[in-house]
Amino acid sequence: MGRRILIAEDEPNIVTSLEFLMRKCEYEVCVARDGEEALEQIEAFRPHLVLLDVMLPRKSVFEVCRRVREDPRCEAIRIVMLSARGRDKEIAKGLALGADAYVTKPFSTRDLVAKVRELLPESV
Amino acid sequence: MLQGWVIAVTSFAYLGLLFAIAYYADKRADAGRSVIASPYIYSLSLAVYATAWTFYGSVGRAASDGVGFLPIYIGPTLMIALWWVVMRKILRISKENRITSLADFIAARYGKSALIGGAVTVIAVIGILPYISLQLKAVSNGFLILTQYPEIVMPAKFGAVPLMQDTALWVALILALFTIAFGTRHLDAAEHHEGMVAAIAFESLVKLLAFLAVGVYVTFVVYDGFGDVFERAAASPALAPILTPLEGVAGSYSSWVWLTILSMLAIMFLPRQFQVAVIENKDERHLSKAIWLFPLYMLAINAFVLPIAIGGRLQFPLGIVDADTYVLTIPMAGREELLALLVFIGGLSAATGMVIVETIALSTMVCNDLVMPVLLRMKSLRLTERPDLTGLLLGIRRGAIVLLLLLGYLYFRLAGEAYALVSIGLISFAAVAQFAPAALGGIFWKGGTRRGALAGLVAGFLVWSYALLLPALARSGWLPIGLLERGPWDIELLKPLALFGLQGLDQITHAMIWSMVANVGAYVAVSLAGSPSAEETRQASLFVDVFRRSGDAGGARFWRGKASAPDLRNLLVRFVGAEAADGAFAAYARARGLAWPREPLPADAGLVHHVETQLAGTIGAASARIMVAAVVKEEALSLEEVRTILGEASQVVMYSLQLEQKSRELEAATAGLRAANERLKDLDRLKDDFLSTVTHELRTPLTSIRAFTEILNQEPDIGVAQRQRFLGIVTKETERLTRLINQVLDLAKIESGRADWHESRVDMREVVADAASAMGQVFQERGIRVELKLPERVRAVSADLDRMTQVMQNLLSNAVKFCSPGDGHVEIELCEQAGWLRVDVRDNGPGVAPRDREVIFDKFHQVGDTLTEKPQGTGLGLPISRHIVEHHGGRIWVQAGAPGAHGSAGACFSFTLPLLRDAALEEAA
Amino acid sequence: MGEFETRGQRLIALCLLGCLLFNYPILAIFNLPGTVLGIPVLYAWVFGAWAALIALMAWAAERKD
DSSP: OOOEEEEEOSOHHHHHHHHHHHHHTTOEEEEESSHHHHHHHHHHHOOSEEEEESSOSSSOHHHHHHHHHHOGGGTTOEEEEEESOOOHHHHHHHHHTTOSEEEESSOOHHHHHHHHHHHSOSOO | OOOHHHHHHHHHHHHHHHHHHHHHHHHHHHTTOOSSOSHHHHHHHHGGGSOHIIIIIHHHHHHHHGGGGTHHHHHHHHHHHTTTTHHHHHHHHHHHHTOOSHHHHHHHHTTTOHHHHHHHHHHHHHHHHHHHHHHHHHHHHHHHHHHTTTSOOOGGGGOOOOGGGOHHHHHHHHHHHHHHHHHOSSOOTTOOOHHHHHHHHHHHHHHHHHHHHHHHIIIIIISSHHHHHHHHHHHSTTTGGGGSOTTTTTOOHHHHHHHHHHHHHHHHHSHHHHIIIIITOOOGGGHHHHHHHHHHHHHHHHTTHHHHHHHHHHHSOTTTSOGGGHHHHHHHHTTOHHHHHHHHHHHHHHHHHHHHHHHHHHHHHIIIIIIHHHHHHOGGGOGGGOSOOHHHHHHHHHHHHHHHHHHHHHHHHHHGGGSOHHHHHHHHHHHHGGGHHHHHHHHHOTTOOHHHHHHHHHHHHHHHIIIIIHHHHHHTTSSOTHHHHHOGGGOGGGOTTSGGGOOSSOHHHHHHHHHHHHHHHHHHHHHHHSOOOHHHHHHHHHHHTGGGSOTTHHHHTTOOEEOOHHHHHHHHHHHHOHHHHHHHHHHHHHHTTOOTTTSOOOOSHHHHHHHHHHHHHHHOHHHHHHHHHHHSEEOOOOHHHHHHHHHHHHHHHHHHHHHHHHHHHHHHHHHHHHHHHHHHHHHHHHHHHHHHHHHHHHHHHHHHHHHHHHHHHHOTTOOHHHHHHHHHHHHHHHHHHHHHHHHHHHHHHHHHTOOOOOEEEEOHHHHHHHHHHHTHHHHHHHTOEEEEEOOSOOOOEEEEHHHHHHHHHHHHHHHHHHSOSSSOEEEEEEEEETTEEEEEEEEOSSOOOGGGTTGGGSTTOOGGGGSSSOOOSOSOHHHHHHHHHHHTTOEEEEEEOOSBTTBSOOEEEEEEEEBOHHHHHHHHO | OHHHHHHHHHHHHHHHHHHHHTSTTHHHHTOOSOEETTEEHHHHHHHHHHHHHHHHHHHHHHOOO
């Protein structure tokens, strides 16, 4: 059965590229344009992994992470943070919020795909 | 009516009233509400200077010498002008060292020397005795004369009376009892006698009123005003000389000068003046009123002296009535019984005031500086081990008071009749003047030593005894009169009244010159010949530099040794009682933030010094030193060490002013630096924020570009359509990146002032129209209606055409972004407003929240955070526009658009530009 | 301290003025027969100058500046 991935990102062109990459890997993809929508989609779409932009409008990434981590049903969800800010401090902050990986923009598509694959092994 | 018993009862009633006043003032003081803490009371208490001598004797002197009595009051007027400098210093020193008397003051200055204290006390007692006897003489004579009413008979006519019938003896004993009741009811740690001061101030009022009453009576009732009195005097050959007396009657000018100097010193160093001026002073600031009130008092009490003297001379034949009694005998001759009684009470006031204060001051000196040091040194008495010494102290003082008055009486019996009142008083003045070199030198000259002071005092006193006391005794018949006429062993040069052949001066001037020569000479010479001990050096510094150091740290710096706090407390308890001792300890502990007695006090130099100062307040500096030394183990500081401490201190003082100045400058500089640093930090933070935002804004398009390039590179088998789409995105993102970089550079250029501006006459109508048409395609794509509201013509502005176009484009693209999709509407309006051109750009988008209306002009501030979709754009358009508009002297802002017309109110961006002046002229032409 | 020092200096100056006024030779100038408003010249001078000096001292001692 296919793995589901939620792309939470507000920059349309980045969404396009991510969507393309994830589909290529035969993941089921859903897109959220802001924090609120991301939370709704997590509830409805039940993704296995979320590609989460740090600077989402309408709900802070902190709020999204907290909600995900508090919900026992979402225990298994992996979170990969995407951010244009690459300082160590910000990476540490993201990981502390509960991210499984932190990817700095601009990213290498190959590395990103590798990371997603690593987090979503075929056999569960 | 003026029988003896009437006078006696009146006198006792008056003394009773005084006692009541004193009692009330003491009660108030105990309740902490002092009645004497007033500059007026202080000034009146200083008037204890005016004694029976002033009251009776001035008239006596004026009757023979004219103005000759005045130097005694002009001198203090001149001296008190110096009090602001001299007395303030003495007050400060005395407060800090808890000085109890004049002897204590001088002894403390010269290394707390018991010897000096004793010498000062002996000189004071011997010197003041004639003065006390003068008061006894005045009161008893006044009483005797008054009892003869209506006859006027001089007491000298009575001849010798048996001891027990001698009024003067009774006066002495009554005054002794009264003084004991006043001054030694209890032992006050601070040696304040508030009740006494209140009573003295009251007495000063009484004697002034009594004297003024008799003055007014003589001048305006007996005679017809001042003019009449002086006219009659001028008409009388016997009296005319006293109107221009200086060359003849009053002696030479030198006599006038020396009397002035003598009284200048007396107002400082009479023990009673020191008592009221220094010991009983409640507040330094009282000086500023006393400086003029006290001279005013003396002016008032002397104004009628001459008319009374002339009146007496005119009324009574010379030699029948003693001129010293005119104040009393003129009202008696006029049958004014009540006035005569009032005068007697006035005289009684003057005499009792002097006796009370003088004997209290002297008894303190006798007790603290003469008896106690001797008793404490007598090991066999084991005084240092007695648990309570307050009783002993009181006993000594009471005994001293009785003794002093009896000695005064003795002098009266031995020598009193031979002299007029004034002459007796001047002998005492000359005695206390001997304290001046040691005391004044001590507070201004650090070089004065203990030996020097002692030598000066002894030399001065010996000369005084020889030139003044000896003749007094000789004239009274107690020594062969030949001593005066031929000199001892017939040596002419040693004649007491013409020492070393100095002749032609009056007795007082002669004695003053020689005693001052001996005193000052010995003080200076011996001081300079030797060198001071460590103790003297330290005390000299404490006295001379009293204004240059603060607080009680002064004395403690010089102490080193071992002590125990309980021992020190026991010591204090024995002299001042447990309550006062605990109070003193608690105060000390409070000042150091300790909760005594729960927390123990460290028995350090500070505590030892505190206890010694407290003790000095009761038994004087010299005795306190002995007592403290008995309970602590002190290591003596060498002279070298004291000098070092002083050297450090004076250097500290010297540098402290400069340091203060420097530290103020430093503070200012620091504040400036701190502000600059804050500004730099702000700028740094802004720069950081800017960089961080710029990188973020740059990374976003880069992310897309890299992602799609990699995709295109790695996925050869994507369809052409998709490939085209992806390449399109890459191109668009690249354009976005370029635009962003251009704008960042542009902004940096404008902000740093390096931008090129090409100003020219610009017609904004054209700019607006061009910008609108340039954006035409965008409007069309989005289905936005554009409406231009341009007037026929507007005046020109001076502006950079390209920049103005840039502003318009920014505002228009901004409007496009926020217009409601579908039925978007943008309106551009141009108008002139009082010398300004105004451009409005309205849209029908969601508008700008009031809190964002200022910040949207900041760099990278996009209101997008709260919107569903992140707005496109760099976030630099508005900041750049603001810079451009402001560079042209205009203003840019945003407000809510006009609601209603096009649905949502939307936003209205406006900016203004100043119209050209000559353009306005052109218009008018 | 500034104010106190000024006050001290003014008062010292007044003391010196007093020493001058009540001394030879100025005193000798007024040691004449004759009267001023019925009062002998010398007394008028001494009391007048004395009162003036006291007034100046009051001014100097009480002045706050």
